[in-house]
Amino acid sequence: MGRGGSRGGGRGGRGGRKPFRGGNKNNFRGGGRDNRTESWTDIPRQNELFESYYRMGGFLEEEEFEQMWKALATDLPNSFRFTGTKSDALAVREIFKERYIPAITAMDFEGQPVEPPKPVEAFPDELVWDMKTHKKIVRRYAPFADFQKFLVAEAASGNISRQEVVSMIPPHFLDVKPGMVVLDMCAAPGSKSAQLAEMIHGDEEERVQKAANNESPNTDDGGDYSDDGRSTGLLIANDTDYKRAGMLVHQVKRLNFPNLIVTQHDASIFPSIELPSTSGKKQYLKFDRILADVPCSGDGTARKNPNVWGKWTPKDGLGLHNLQLRILFRGLQMLKKGGRLVYSTCSMNPTENEAVISAAIQACGGVTKVQLVDCSDHLPKLKRKPGLTKWKIMDTSTVPGSNEKTAHLFTNWDAFVKAKAKYEKEEPERVFSNKLVPEVFPPVATSEEERIPLERCVRVYPHLQDTGGFFIAVLEKLDDIKVGQLRASNNEAILREAKAESESATPANKDEMEIDSTEQTEEPTPAGNQSPLKRKLENTEDADAEAKRTKTEDTPAEPTVPKTEDQEETPAAATNGSTPAPTKEVVKPKPEQQSQSKEFFEYLPADDPNINQILDFFGISPRFPRDRFMVKNKEGLALNKLYYTSALAKTIISANKHRGMKFIHCGVIVFVAHKIKDKDLMRAPWRLQNEGIRILEPWANNQRVVTCTSKATLYKLLIEMFPKLPKEGGHDIGEVGDQLQDKEIGCCFVRIEKSEGEDGFPFRMVLPLWRHPGSANLMVDKDDRKAMLLRLFNEKDPVIKNHVAEKAKAVQDAKDAEEAEEAERELVEAKEEEADATADAGEDGEGAAAPAVEQA
Structure with a gap:
């Protein structure tokens, strides 16, 4: 099925997002290695700090926040997508709908009908489905077992991708057309890359057929099929980590698309790609579309990620903001003028979302250089909330030697500076995060023309359509980016400047020195309760130390980006007049990063x-x-x-x-x-x-092509390996065998056209077959044969006959039997010789020693 009949490869990627908690940011459950001993269902889905931030940070009204928080604490539905060329995907979808949905719909559980899988309304053509059925029902009934076997087989064949619903949104927002050149900057594990590759190829197969028949491939859909019906586009899928890049290769290999390259680079300093030049002046590749699905803290994955509930802190988002900004800025540099970039995370934290978008646009030169696109017409049935234009930033402070952490909410940078100054006088040992910088706060525009319309961003909350949390923004490049500068990743130099300005300024009154923290927030604290943002956290120091250690290993210590070779300026770390930081010792990358x-x-x-x-x-x-x-x-x-x-x-x-x-x-x-x-x-x-x-x-042409028109013939070729096909004499592989009689030894195309009727085929297929001197064999491995037998004939546990293996086994069995018979004969002869020797010794009368007998 798909592009090659039945694609090889293992199970599809399970659609895990990229929460950045340690080495493997693409783990399906979201974090690093999960060392839990208790069941996921037994883990308390509570985190006071986590809840307090999203309750008080200015995201949702109280009533809607309760709905969102309740949804976030429930299990995530299973979801999957039909993949490959559209015609193939629709064909497999119809088999699924006709065979499995009725069997599940007819079931009852405790007197109530069982809810079957349903298409997700937000996506077109019923190609995305989810299932909310409880696992205890799934485990109990045979129809679900059959459905699960179908999912596994089709995922292995590449016709189904088991992917989270919100993870499927960004490629749709990119609006990719065949012929476009696309970059996926942080691509592993590859489910979004698969979507992009499908879009780049479009309905290429149908157009190539037309071109091969000397018909003009129609290009009225905006795609470029000028290469004899083939799409001229290209996808470059990139990931910085060697192991994750290996996962990416495994995923995209199943697609069998030639217009695809996988690279392994740090996305924030992705190298310029040189193009041949006839003018003598170097030229570099610019992309029509770029997806920046960046590493993030992943708090939107709490429904499937147990690490979120146990380890969430505001430092997660603060620590990743600069890396995300550098990736986005580099993407905008490589984008064509008029091109589009989608930035996305599985985090709900504005530090990683709206703050990154606004900082990048400002660094590019403002809204005249890069604009946010209104994407309300993309996936119009998707339930969404607008991006935030105001938000608060949470930080926690500690006193060395104490396990107690105090949480603070700040509405702007000045409030943080004042709080920091006050604590330096009253409690100088208290430590705040050094990652809290001005860019994480809402931007302040001096005019309406300069205002960044952050409301055009898209927020998908868990309660809107029973998904995870997600953020998407679509950016369009209006003009070349001539100069760009990104601030350093820590706030030490900025605070020194702020302190110097404060000392030379007129002293502020008491109101201006108020700390915008929990104690001063407008939201009331429940009577009789301590503020929810000031509490003692157990084992927090160890958790923070571990998080800091893993992030240091995975991200560069400084945010500077080396100058690249393309025509636009590349961001450099701003020194702000401060003394340059001492040169850090170069750390050799870990083996898995090379x-x-x-x-x-x-x-x-x-x-x-x-x-x-x-x-x-x-x-x-x-x-x-x-x-x-x-x-x-x-x-x-x-x-x-x-x-x-x-x-x-x-x-x-x-x-x-x-x-x-x-x-x-x-x-x-x-x-x-x-x-x-x-x-x-x-x-x-x-x-x-x-x-x-x-x-x-x-x-x-027809010299190495045979056609299969009967399902019975195909069944015979699938269920048997190496059926007999002598040059002369009978055979039992139908019309295929008749056509092969006169073919010389070698490989052939088996062409199977889509046809109607009970003996028809639901989709077109092409399979390789080898013509041996006395037999024929489809060049399809056993797993793919079983997948095709299940898909086409509903064979759940087929036994594949291998005539060559059976013959070899028979020969070996005969050989083993002959050797066993020979060994038995030698043993008998040895015993007879021993008996004769004993008898001879007795006749001699003196008990002569019997000769040694070699036992068989």
């Missing part, structure tokens, strides 16, 4: 004899490009696997592979060397690969 092995991407020349021999054997049209085949060895030899990539992917790889770019994946396997003893008798000892077969098939 590329573990060198990947080679070498393109074969268009006149390579191997390529021409292979394509001629398979009858591929001369119109199919010969210059996009790639190998992955340093010598550039066609030894084992041949990959195909798009033209733009080739241009980028070739121009940048020696410039320090870390390319870790590109290309779709189309041919693999077939190593058999009689390969010298073959014109092309190469076999077609399931991954890339549909890229080649439209351009193949």
Whole structure:
């Protein structure tokens, strides 16, 4: 199914967001390694600091906050998405709806009907579904077991992605068209990259078919299919961590898209990609669309992430603000004029959301350079709240040697400066966060023309449509960014300046020196209770130390961004006239943060004899490009696997592979060397690969193509491996066997067209088949065979017959039996010799020693 009949690969990514609590920011449950011993259901879903901030920080009215908080403490529904080309996705969706939904709908539990999976209304074409059924019901009834088996099989085949609903929103807001060049800056584990790749390719397969039939591929949808019906676009999916980048590769490989490159770079200093230039002046790639789904504290994932409830502190968001800002700024630099960037997090904290957006726009030169886009027409059925224009910032302060922490709420930077000054006089040992900077507060515009319309941002709260919490903003680049400067990641220099100004200014009155903290907040404190923001926190020091340690290992200590080679200025850390910080010792990256092995991407020349021999054997049209085949060895030899990539992917790889770019994946396997003893008798000892077969098939003439028109024939080919097919004589593989009789040894295309009726096929398929001297075999592994048998024939536990393996086993069994018989015979003979020797010794009369007998 999908682009290659049934895609290989493991289970799809489970859609985990990127809460940044330690090394693995893409863990499905949101944090670092989960060392819990208690059940997730037993963990108290309470955190006084967490609740107090969102209750008092100016986010929602009290009544709606109660609804949101109640929803946040409940389990998250399971959700999934039908993936691949749209035609394939709709076909698998129909099988799911017709086979599994009625069986679940007909069930009762304790006298009440069971709620079946339902499509999520916010998304088009019923391609996104969720299921709220309680696990005790799921575990008890057979229809759910069948449904689960279907999900697992289709996820392995790449036709379903198990992904959180809110995680699916950002790609829709990017408005990607086929032909666009797109960058996913923080892509792992890859579920959003999969969506973007699907959008870039669009309905490419249908258009290629038209082009191959000498029809004009229609481009009225705004896409660019000028490459003989193929999309000219490209997706570059990036992640900074080697292990997470490996997860990303695993996810996108299932898509079998040639217009895709995976890189491993720090997103905040993503290198400029050079393009060939004929003018002598260097040119660099600019992107039509960029997704910056940045590392975040992840408090919107509390419904699935137990770490949020146990470890949430306001320092999480404050500590990540500068990294998020640098990633966003770098993305805006690489964006084309007129291009769009989507910034998103799974956090509800404005420190990581609206504050980052406003700081980035200001650093770019204001709203005349970058504007927030009104995206109310994107996913119009999505329930949402506008972005915040006012908010409060929470910080906690401590006194060394004490476990007690005091929480403070500040409405603006001046309030924090005054509070800090007051405590320095009254309690100089009290320590505040050094990550609290002016940019985390709401921006203050001097005129309506300069005002940043933050209300155009999108907030998705858990109670709106039973999801996690999420933030999305769409930015459009209006003009080149000539100068940009980002402030240092800590507030020490800024506070020194503020203190100097304060000492030279006229003393403020008492009202101006009031601390905007819990004690002075306008919200009333419940009678008889201590303020909820001032309390003793157990084990907080250890937790903070651990968080600080992991973040230091994963993010650079300083926010400076080295100057890149493209035409626009790159942000540098502002010194604000302060003394530069001492040079820090360079820390060698941990092994998992480095590329573990060198990947080679070498393109074969268009006149390579191997390529021409292979394509001629398979009858591929001369119109199919010969210059996009790639190998992955340093010598550039066609030894084992041949990959195909798009033209733009080739241009980028070739121009940048020696410039320090870390390319870790590109290309779709189309041919693999077939190593058999009689390969010298073959014109092309190469076999077609399931991954890339549909890229080649439209351009193949009939010399290596057979058609399958009967489901019975396909069933036979799937349920049996190596069914007999002699050159002369009978066979039982129907019309496929008839067509193969006259084919020479080698690989073939099996073409299956969509057809109506009981014996028809619900979608088009192309599968590779090898014609042996006396048999035939679909080149599809057992797991994919079982997935296809379940999908097409509802075979739940098929037994795949392997005639070659059975024959080999029979030969081995016969050999083992013969050896056992021989061993038994030798044993009998040995015993007889021993008896004879004993008898001889008795006749001698003196008890001569019996000879040693070798036991079998």
